[in-house]
Amino acid sequence: MLQISAWRWLKERLSGSLELPQDVIMDLPKVIITGGMQLQIENHKGILEYTPRCIRIATAQGEVVVNGTRLRIHIIMPQEMAVAGCIDNVNIVD
Amino acid sequence: MMSLAKGSFWHWRGYVIIKIKGLYLELFINQAIQSGVMLRDVERLSEQIMVAKVSVSGFRRLRVLCRGGKWQLSIVKKVGLPFLFFRMARRKGLLAGGVVALLLIYLLSSVVWFVEVQGCEQVPRQRILELAAQFGLRSGALKSAFSGKVVERQLLLTLDRLSWAYVETRGTLAIIHVAEKVVPDPELTMPGDIVAAFDGVIEDLLVLRGVPLVKEGDIVRVSQVVISGLIPPNAPLHADKLAKGETPYIKAEGVVKARVWHEGYAEATLVQREQTVTGRVQRHYSLVLGTYIWSWKPAIRFKTYTSEERVYQPGMGAWRIPLVLTVTRIKETVETQIPIPEAQALAQAEAAAWEQVHGKLRVGTQLSVPGQTEVETIIVDGIPVVRVHVTQEVLEDIRQFRPLETASGPGVYRPVLGPPPKVQPVPGP
Numbered sequence A: 001m002l003q004i005s006a007w008r009w010l011k012e013r014l015s016g017s018l019e020l021p022q023d024v025i026m027d028l029p030k031v032i033i034t035g036g037m038q039l040q041i042e043n044h045k046g047i048l049e050y051t052p053r054c055i056r057i058a059t060a061q062g063e064v065v066v067n068g069t070r071l072r073i074h075i076i077m078p079q080e081m082a083v084a085g086c087i088d089n090v091n092i093v094d
Numbered sequence B: 001m002m003s004l005a006k007g008s009f010w011h012w013r014g015y016v017i018i019k020i021k022g023l024y025l026e027l028f029i030n031q032a033i034q035s036g037v038m039l040r041d042v043e044r045l046s047e048q049i050m051v052a053k054v055s056v057s058g059f060r061r062l063r064v065l066c067r068g069g070k071w072q073l074s075i076v077k078k079v080g081l082p083f084l085f086f087r088m089a090r091r092k093g094l095l096a097g098g099v100v101a102l103l104l105i106y107l108l109s110s111v112v113w114f115v116e117v118q119g120c121e122q123v124p125r126q127r128i129l130e131l132a133a134q135f136g137l138r139s140g141a142l143k144s145a146f147s148g149k150v151v152e153r154q155l156l157l158t159l160d161r162l163s164w165a166y167v168e169t170r171g172t173l174a175i176i177h178v179a180e181k182v183v184p185d186p187e188l189t190m191p192g193d194i195v196a197a198f199d200g201v202i203e204d205l206l207v208l209r210g211v212p213l214v215k216e217g218d219i220v221r222v223s224q225v226v227i228s229g230l231i232p233p234n235a236p237l238h239a240d241k242l243a244k245g246e247t248p249y250i251k252a253e254g255v256v257k258a259r260v261w262h263e264g265y266a267e268a269t270l271v272q273r274e275q276t277v278t279g280r281v282q283r284h285y286s287l288v289l290g291t292y293i294w295s296w297k298p299a300i301r302f303k304t305y306t307s308e309e310r311v312y313q314p315g316m317g318a319w320r321i322p323l324v325l326t327v328t329r330i331k332e333t334v335e336t337q338i339p340i341p342e343a344q345a346l347a348q349a350e351a352a353a354w355e356q357v358h359g360k361l362r363v364g365t366q367l368s369v370p371g372q373t374e375v376e377t378i379i380v381d382g383i384p385v386v387r388v389h390v391t392q393e394v395l396e397d398i399r400q401f402r403p404l405e406t407a408s409g410p411g412v413y414r415p416v417l418g419p420p421p422k423v424q425p426v427p428g429p
Helices: A006-017 B007-013 B025-034 B056-068 B081-090 B092-108 B125-134 B148-158 B236-243 B342-360
Strands: A030-034 A038-042 A044-050 A054-059 A062-076 A080-093 B015-022 B039-044 B049-055 B071-079 B114-118 B162-170 B173-180 B192-196 B200-209 B225-228 B253-269 B271-289 B292-296 B305-312 B323-339 B372-380 B383-397 B399-403
Touching: A030 A080, A038 A062, A044 A062, A044 B025, A054 A080, A062 B025, B007 B081, B015 B025, B015 B056, B025 B039, B025 B049, B025 B056, B049 B056, B056 B071, B081 B092, B114 B125, B125 B148, B125 B173, B148 B162, B148 B173, B192 B253, B200 B225, B225 B253, B253 B342, B253 B399, B271 B305, B271 B383, B342 B372, B342 B383
Parallel strands: B114 B173
Antiparallel strands: A030 A038, A038 A080, A044 A054, A054 A062, A062 A080, A062 B039, B015 B049, B015 B071, B039 B049, B162 B173, B192 B225, B192 B399, B200 B253, B253 B383, B271 B292, B271 B323, B305 B323, B372 B383
């Protein structure tokens, strides 16, 4: 059974009852995929691995793995980044 | 935030394309973004080499980051306006030339190089251009050296035929738009008299303009003045015209109906002579070669004959050899007389005579009484001939306008003054 901290539980309840955005309250990553060509991530914690075939991005919830070909980082900033290229699949790993 | 990454913004501020060489390039990226540096178009070329685009200020911060020696930073390319300006600053001659070119363009575009005139038909175009040049609008003049309003006003004041003028400037082209006054057709106001086109007796006289010199019942001759355009001396208009230096004459107008007798005459023979070919033929030959002519023309042995000529000139297409053969066929003819019924001849002559009369009638002429026909048969050269003389009385508008001729024209026309002249009576039917 997944251990969830009390603080996280409280944040979930608060954001749900007060209808506040979870990505802001709980620092969850927000992934936006445009076709199979571009992927935007908000609330990331840095790059774990970067190759033209695979990019692993750290998040508060785990990591986001992007697999594809000719991958490049279109833009990267402290909290946001965009990946471009031929994206085959995206996995969120806790 | 993503909108700040617009390419045009970076191009304006300037950016550099850098190459990063070393291990753990992911760590480099993380440390770069934690330092507040935004990286664009990051591409991993190999295990230890990566390229990226970074702003000029970001590059300075990255250099500090790489001081530890873990990564080697090098600039591949510098892109953007600041670098362009730095390059341009090293080429002062180019800069100076650019500035001079801009100045020249500005100066040259401040000059009017072409002047056009639109809308003139009667007024000579050259006259308008000369007038405009007098007030500063000419090819090569500065735009500040003339005023369009002044040119327009002077054109209207000087040229009476113009009703509107406007000067438009389009770059280095100045267009003078003009509109001319519409003047009435001079023929509508040409002074002159109404004269009689035929001999006749005035039946109805309607004077619209002018002074009548005849009255109903008067007999008039051809070219006699019926309505005069001369303004009487006691009329105020007479003095006005003289004061202006004009002839005291107006265009006489009116309707003049008179009884006129038109005549027609025609003849027709009662015997028709025809030349009949007998079949006997004689030939004449003529051969022309350049300037040499050979001919064989024996004496014609026929009393009456008709001839027919044929020309032969061999050649091909439009090209002909200078050798011409002319063959003249002379055919003997015999005169035969074919009698024509008198009724037929009379009908032909009458039709021809009436056609003459109808050809003289004007549109709208009324036939007041039936026409009269006189027939006479005479012998001319042994052939009986029918002569037909027809007369038709009509009620016709006999007016004809005769313009006043000035002394410079062909001859001098003196206006008719006073009572009409006494005329001999016209022989009626």
